[in-house]
Amino acid sequence: xxxxxxxxxxxxxxxxxxxxxxxxxxxxxxxxxxxxxxxxxxxxxxxxxxxxxxxxxxxxxxxxxxxxxxxxxxxxxxxxxxxxxxxxxxxxxxxxxxxxxxxxxxxxxxxxxxxxxxxxxxxxxxxxxxxxxxxxxxxxxxxxxxxxxxxxxxxxxxxxxxxxxxxxxxxxxxxxxxxxxxxxxxxxxxxxxxxxxxxxxxxxxxxxxxxxxxxxxxxxxxxxxxxxxxxxxxxxxxxxxxxxxxxxxxxxxxxxxxxxxxxxxxxxxxxxxxxxxxxxxxxxxxxxxxxxxxxxxxxxxxxxxxxxxxxxxxxxxxxxxxxxxxxxxxxxxxxxxxxxxxxxxxxxxxxxxxxxxxxxxxxxxxxxxxxxxxxxxxxxxxxxxxxxxxxxxxxxxxxxxxxxxxxxxxxxxxxxxxxxxxxxxxxxxxxxxxxxxxxxxxxxxxxx
Amino acid sequence: xxxxxxxxxxxxxxxxxxxxxxxxxxxxxxxxxxxxxxxxxxxxxxxxxxxxxxxxxxxxxxxxxxxxxxxxxxxxxxxxxxxxxxxxxxxxxxxxxxxxxxxxxxxxxxxxxxxxxxxxxxxxxxxxxxxxxxxxxxxxxxxxxxxxxxxxxxxxxxxxxxxxxxxxxxxxxxxxxxxxxxxxxxxxxxxxxxxxxxxxxxxxxxxxxxxxxxxxxxxxxxxxxxxxxxxxxxxxxxxxxxxxxxxxxxxxxxxxxxxxxxxxxxxxxxxxxxxxxxxxxxxxxxxxxxxxxxxxxxxxxxxxxxxxxxxxxxxxxxxxxxxxxxxxxxxxxxxxxxxxxxxxxxxxxxxx
Ligand code: SF4
Ligand code: SF4
Numbered sequence: 001x002x003x004x005x006x007x008x009x010x011x012x013x014x015x016x017x018x019x020x021x022x023x024x025x026x027x028x029x030x031x032x033x034x035x036x037x038x039x040x041x042x043x044x045x046x047x048x049x050x051x052x053x054x055x056x057x058x059x060x061x062x063x064x065x066x067x068x069x070x071x072x073x074x075x076x077x078x079x080x081x082x083x084x085x086x087x088x089x090x091x092x093x094x095x096x097x098x099x100x101x102x103x104x105x106x107x108x109x110x111x112x113x114x115x116x117x118x119x120x121x122x123x124x125x126x127x128x129x130x131x132x133x134x135x136x137x138x139x140x141x142x143x144x145x146x147x148x149x150x151x152x153x154x155x156x157x158x159x160x161x162x163x164x165x166x167x168x169x170x171x172x173x174x175x176x177x178x179x180x181x182x183x184x185x186x187x188x189x190x191x192x193x194x195x196x197x198x199x200x201x202x203x204x205x206x207x208x209x210x211x212x213x214x215x216x217x218x219x220x221x222x223x224x225x226x227x228x229x230x231x232x233x234x235x236x237x238x239x240x241x242x243x244x245x246x247x248x249x250x251x252x253x254x255x256x257x258x259x260x261x262x263x264x265x266x267x268x269x270x271x272x273x274x275x276x277x278x279x280x281x282x283x284x285x286x287x288x289x290x291x292x293x294x295x296x297x298x299x300x301x302x303x304x305x306x307x308x309x310x311x312x313x314x315x316x317x318x319x320x321x322x323x324x325x326x327x328x329x330x331x332x333x334x335x336x337x338x339x340x341x342x343x344x345x346x347x348x349x350x351x352x353x354x355x356x357x358x359x360x361x362x363x364x365x366x367x368x369x370x371x372x373x374x375x376x377x378x379x380x381x382x383x384x385x386x387x388x389x390x391x392x393x394x395x396x397x398x399x400x401x402x403x404x405x406x407x408x409x410x411x412x413x414x415x416x417x418x419x420x421x422x423x424x425x426x427x428x429x430x431x432x433x434x435x436x437x438x439x440x441x442x443x444x445x446x447x448x
Numbered sequence: 449x450x451x452x453x454x455x456x457x458x459x460x461x462x463x464x465x466x467x468x469x470x471x472x473x474x475x476x477x478x479x480x481x482x483x484x485x486x487x488x489x490x491x492x493x494x495x496x497x498x499x500x501x502x503x504x505x506x507x508x509x510x511x512x513x514x515x516x517x518x519x520x521x522x523x524x525x526x527x528x529x530x531x532x533x534x535x536x537x538x539x540x541x542x543x544x545x546x547x548x549x550x551x552x553x554x555x556x557x558x559x560x561x562x563x564x565x566x567x568x569x570x571x572x573x574x575x576x577x578x579x580x581x582x583x584x585x586x587x588x589x590x591x592x593x594x595x596x597x598x599x600x601x602x603x604x605x606x607x608x609x610x611x612x613x614x615x616x617x618x619x620x621x622x623x624x625x626x627x628x629x630x631x632x633x634x635x636x637x638x639x640x641x642x643x644x645x646x647x648x649x650x651x652x653x654x655x656x657x658x659x660x661x662x663x664x665x666x667x668x669x670x671x672x673x674x675x676x677x678x679x680x681x682x683x684x685x686x687x688x689x690x691x692x693x694x695x696x697x698x699x700x701x702x703x704x705x706x707x708x709x710x711x712x713x714x715x716x717x718x719x720x721x722x723x724x725x726x727x728x729x730x731x732x733x734x735x736x737x738x739x740x741x742x743x744x745x746x747x748x749x750x751x752x753x754x755x756x757x758x759x760x761x762x763x764x765x766x767x768x769x770x771x772x773x774x775x776x777x778x779x780x781x782x783x784x785x786x787x788x789x790x791x792x793x794x795x796x797x798x799x800x
Contacts, residue, residue: 016466019464259791259792259793260789260793261793262791327454329455329456330457331463333461333463337461337462337463337464340461341461342458342459344458345456346456371470371568372565372566372569373568374568374733374734375736375738376473376684377743380738380787385789386788386789387787408786412790412791417461417462420462420465421462421464421465421467422465424467424468424469425470426465426467428460430460430462431460
């Protein structure tokens with residue numbers, strides 16, 4: 001069924017091989033970033049509903065204490081990333097270019113910044129599945145791979161579905177990024193504990209860690225720690241973008257396709273990112289909240305690129321200063337160069353979903369003219385979903401957004417960017433598709 | 449901290465790209481065509497050179513003219529007009545009058561490309577449009593072949609080359625008789641096959657030691673130049689492969705039925721510019737399908753049609769028409785050959 005895998009490496013059809021740019025940071029151990037004097041914590045840290053602030057202006061908060069609580073099931077609480085005083089609850093710039101409600105905290109720089117030790121430790125084996133999933137929500141866990149989808153929601157598998165395998169995504173296929181790589185090397189015990197917790201939550205007998213074969217040192221480091229019963233294994237897949245997309249990884253490792261428009265659970269899979277599970281392994285026993293994460297800061301004009309353990313809410317301005325950014329003009333990208341979001345202001349803070357800050361100077365931002373599609377078929381040859389981006393692009397230019405959706409599977413496009421990457425005519429295909437999706441959604445809303 | 453004069457550039461993802469530009473692709477096609485052009489000059493002398501220059505310049509001038517007319521930035525630098533010009537010259541007889549060649553070049557760009565909206569919008573391969581036009585307008589000149597490797601080809605034009613505009617070109621028969629080494633019949637291998645039942649040796653065809661259009665006689669050289677483009681990822685090998693496959697299969701069928709009446713598949717593949725058309729003409733990106741299955745269907749169709757037109761039609765240059773037909777069928781082929789997407793549901797979702 002999986003023909004590609006019969007010949008050598010485990011992989012999926014299509015995709016691209018961009019330059020990796022990982023050597024700058026992949027050998028650098030994670031270091032703690034100092035606390036910024038001011039921390040901006042957006043209430044919308046996750047997909048779903050934003051949290052509700054439960055603190056007031058002037059209140060002093062201790063690092064790790066809950067400052068906003070979950071608003072329903074599709075929401076997670078937020079914990080204070082620093083000890084300090086609530087300066088304001090106001091709107092602040094977000095990565096999307098707008099402004100959103102946020103809790104702004106003035107850091108007490110002389111306070112020591114200790115998270116209070118818990119009174120007792122939790123043993124996940126003593127907890128029921130429901131208790132565990134609730135605990136995952138209580139620590140404010142979201143997918144750290146970038147989507148920021150509440151992890152406990154993913155773990156709440158519908159009763160009529162059985163999960164046979166948990167896939168742990170350690171591919172980190174985006175160029176430049178080395179966060180997951182460092183996490184896997186440095187937090188093996190936490191990662192394995194997190195995997196066991198996840199397996200219990202979704203009641204899966206088996207787990208496979210998938211890494212790209214450019215990180216074989218991870219394979220060597222983790223292998224000796226794996227349980228002897230074979231319930232958790234680690235496998236290398238081809239280094240190819242977008243290997244880390246769950247659809248691609250499921251195919252590469254198991255030859256399973258996640259159905260169009262469906263969830264992995266439909267075919268008995270649950271997919272988690274390594275960083276997410278490593279944090280779960282670290283936080284669940286202590287019952288502490290997610291208040292910091294590892295971020296790769298890399299790109300051009302930086303004196304100290306590296307992997308930094310960064311408090312949630314740290315503004316980009318502080319981060320770039322600390323990493324020794326010297327340029328005067330650049331693009332700031334939250335996430336990787338293929339799917340990341342552009343930051344429009346230095347006041348934009350890190351959120352739970354931010355895995356990297358990438359600085360590309362103006363050399364890289366040069367834009368060429370957009371030419372008509374010459375039907376070179378390159379985009380069809382790289383699209384991992386096997387869509388027809390050429391035709392989709394032509395339809396977008398004609399504003400036939402409905403045809404794009406109904407006949408050409410627009411909604412199966414997950415905006416990986418492979419098509420734009422290879423287009424000789426420089427057509428911003430992904431951007432067209434994003435716009436088309438938004439307009440379609442609005443049209444559907446209007447039509448009820 | 450806080451550089452307030454710091455300028456943030458904003459784009460949307462992806463922020464990195466790696467693709468040759470359209471101009472780079474077209475320039476590489478030109479490079480790949482140059483050895484073929486050189487070979488045709490070697491074979492047919494200065495007439496071929498003049499022919500190449502005439503069509504190429506005419507195509508580029510036309511492209512420039514229309515850009516200037518519509519107040520757009522001139523697109524001759526993307527070299528696509530040069531490609532059309534070179535391709536066109538190579539499908540014409542070496543002694544084709546230059547003024548007719550210039551008209552062919554003008555038609556190729558004006559009717560084959562600009563009329564449809566320029567690069568990327570053309571439905572047909574522009575060079576073939578130009579050729580089809582002059583085929584209809586000057587049926588005699590376009591079927592007047594002159595011998596390869598004539599003795600003084602580098603110092604003397606083929607008499608018809610320099611015909612004055614709108615004048616009947618000088619007859620070449622006498623000249624041909626003078627320069628031909630051994631009994632040149634004035635016919636291409638295909639015509640020999642079709643009208644006199646003479647088969648040319650497949651090896652001669654492969655090497656190019658035969659009469660024919662300016663650039664399409666040496667299959668070997670065409671394959672080498674095509675391979676260069678495939679290596680650079682600027683030519684889709686699937687199209688030539690499908691065309692050749694389609695030709696071989698259909699030729700094989702007839703050959704199997706009656707080997708004494710129908711030519712062998714090898715002859716079919718290596719004669720009449722099929723190789724050139726398969727590698728450089730059918731593979732015109734814009735006018736061929738983009739879907740994987742569609743590419744195969746298109747190629748096979750072109751190959752099969754070529755064989756049928758050659759055997760049963762009145763024209764020997766069948767492959768040109770086969771490709772034009774394939775171009776016309778491209779939108780339909782595409783509609784029915786959309787790729788199966790990842791995770792496609794077994795049953796097509798019914799829209800309620
Ligand atoms: S962005 Fe969409 S259309 Fe383009 S390659 Fe990725 S999945 Fe395919
Ligand atoms: S890569 Fe660009 S030019 Fe080529 S077919 Fe796709 S959209 Fe058209």
